[in-house]
Amino acid sequence: MDIKLLKEINKNHLNCIVEVVALLVEVKVRTTKTEKQYADLIIQDTSKKMEVKYWEYEDNKQFFEGLGEATVVKIKGMVGEYQGQIQLTCKQIALLDSHEVRMADLIPTSDWGLDTLQKGLRYFYDKVEAPHLKSLLDQMIFTEEYYERFSTYPAARSVHHNFYHGLLQHVLEVLKFAYTVATTKKLTTRQQERLIVMCFLHDWAKIFEYKPLPTIGFTEEGTMLGHIFLGAHKSMNVMEEIEGFDHEDKLIILNGILGHHGKLEYGSPVLPKTVEAQILHHADCISGDIESILSFMTEQEESEETFTSKLWNMGTDYYKKGR
Ligand SMILES: [Fe+2]
Ligand SMILES: [Fe+2]
Incomplete structure (x- = not known):
């Protein structure tokens, strides 16, 4: 399924495979209890930021080591949900030439x-x-x-x-x-x-x-x-x-x-x-x-909870209704 903007991905897509083009803005390598390395990625476009789990990190370390600081990627991933937030589990990741996309569509x-x-x-x-x-x-x-x-x-x-x-x-x-x-x-x-x-x-x-x-x-x-x-x-x-x-x-x-x-x-x-x-x-x-x-609040719009999760810099969660 081709998605134009990250914010279009919602609960109706749970367990579906989607394909997105986005800016890869953060790669955090983590280790499971069984000592297996995986990566927590953050991707973004103009509409929102999204977390992506990449379990095959160990097999593809080289791909990440060669990356510049902000790269445009095409990701094929399975839609999931964690703590009310939509996230992807990456099945395939590929670099895109920055000439193939307009930066203004991603920032x-x-x-x-x-x-x-x-x-x-x-x-x-x-x-x-x-x-x-x-x-x-x-x-x-x-x-x-x-x-x-x-x-x-x-x-x-x-x-x-x-x-x-x-x-x-x-x-x-x-x-x-x-x-x-x-x-x-x-x-x-x-x-x-x-x-x-x-x-x-x-x-x-x-x-x-x-x-x-x-x-x-x-x-x-x-x-x-x-x-x-x-x-x-x-x-x-x-x-x-x-x-x-x-x-x-x-x-x-x-x-x-x-x-x-x-x-x-x-x-x-x-x-x-x-x-x-x-x-x-x-x-x-x-x-x-x-x-x-x-x-x-805008980021958490799609979750059906009455309150947002805790906003760390303010130390509290926020009531989402009544807007
Ligand atoms: Fe300031
Ligand atoms: Fe300041």
Whole structure:
């Protein structure tokens, strides 16, 4: 049976053999109690991710050892179900030449549309009037050197905004949430401008922390240094090149970038020390958490359970009815 999108596979297909074309994004080799090696694969297309069991791993080790980082594969597999989730047991796997498929059919993309996202960014950019802050944004975001990456990268490896234009959508969400709080609480114009700059820059270094899609993974730089340090480091260097960059703005913006995870145990080296930094932290959480819940519920749409399984980053399961 030929399947166009992974999400089309449902319980009506249980125990049927299906054939799918997808991106192979993860291969985890595991060992059974009887010391036999097998592989847990994760495949994805624009519609969803799916787990695939591959029991014949030992006989085909060479196939996996020769793979690049994100490869397009054709899989023939038997449809099964595990903990309410559809999964496949792979019977046959073959590489496809990437020319045979359109990458855009395999990578999930923000459904906001690039035009809307870019207009949104401009809207907030135009609110920043102080020349030194504008110059910082010009050099870090609106420059040929970085804009292509900034506008296409995902915002996370998994959990939230892990799709094409994901970083752009996340940054725009954070800007919207933060700006609403800033105007509701009547922050000064200067505070609002700093907050906008911090929102733009807080996850900027994800363009160095992650590999570009369709590869899903960290770069060496990302693994060794992380986006918090990299973002603050680069921002500080650019600020120091801008003549007369206000010292207080520099400290506040850098503290915002460094403190945006909100807690030392979540990877921030310092805590948010200003009201702007605290707003950024909360806006960042709302954007990430809500997106992770919504996409998790969509992923689990097809199971008939009333509640989703437990969403690990939120520590609970979610009620699926009433949508
Ligand atoms: Fe972050
Ligand atoms: Fe973020």
